[in-house]
Amino acid sequence: MIDTATFASASYYVGGGLAIGFGAIGAALGEGYTAGLASEALSQKPESAGEVVKNMLVGQAIAESAAIFALVVAIVLLFSQPEVVTPLTAWSAIGAGLAMGLSAIGSGLGSGMPGGAACRGLVRQPGNRGRIQTTMLIGSAVAQTPAIFGMVTAFLLIFLDFSSIPAYPGWAAMLGAGLGTGLAAIGSGVGNGFTAEEAVDGITRNPEAAKDTTRLMLIGMSVGQSTTIYGFLVSLLLIFFGFAEDTSLSAAMKLLGAGLSSGFGGIGPGIGLGLVAAGAVKWVARNQETTGVLTRTMLVGMAVTESTSIYALIVSLLLIVVF
């Protein structure tokens, strides 16, 4: 029979593996997308290689940061053994790995998308470099936000003291907390990438519209974070709500179900919100006179897209609070 301390330290290694294993998926895809578009752009105009390759490396470096967050969490889990071992320590380490690793998937992929669009733009409109690169940097940086929510959840799970929480059903709360933020963040990260890519393309085409386009991009990207925030909210509830000891299976499964509901439920609406904002940003850049009507339509479209993630949030809250 394995004792609690051994189980806890072994779980730190599993958590570290989950963090960097999942966390490496998104950044690699995003950076590959950037480099692919850079190569495509250079085939049209090889003489601008210096400018485009420099921009590609900057874009890739920002996309990399999601994987670097995951690497930091993995290293923390690998080299810091738990100081106070409770039966929950093992489960919170696995939850931390899931929260960080899964949340880095969307941000890594999304962050790479504006970088690729900027490489394409630099070949089409070399004189417009400042605005293209500024939009790329803003877009890529905002697309990292979901991974930061994941990292905050991971550090809460690693460093908080859970000795007062009963092991049953606490183990499922820890796992659910990791899955809630981690899964929900995948959607927002990818959605933000779609929005930022269209904004960079639009500003390449029409630099005059940079101000309106950037403003609408930021509105769209921040509304796009809402599904991650629902996931984060459910994770915080699972961490801090405080549950009475209950060794039944149903007490544990309702907490795990709450995490899965708001987590998976955030993926689709997160991507969808990004698609709505991408459509609006694209046409504001082409025709600034439509800014008013498009902002309105975008917000209505986003509100309807949001609805399924709100259903998922309601099911999670029912599972945590009512049952």
Added chain:
Amino acid sequence: MDISGADFVQGLAFLGAGIAMGLGAIGPGVGEGFVGGKACEAIGRKPNEAGLLTRTMLVGQAVSESTGIYSLVVALLLLFVV
């Protein structure tokens, strides 16, 4: 951990409710977003038709929503009825 038959059924009903609503929300979310994005593009092209296009967008999204509502109904059935 002692698991009785009734507890096992209740536990898996809770887990099933979470999975049903969570996975069921993925498709409608992406689909409604796609509708919204294309509607914004269409209004950008033809701002005069904004009324018609907004109406069409909302009808299209309402239909896309239906599978999400099925998931919600199944989740609520699992929570309150089963």
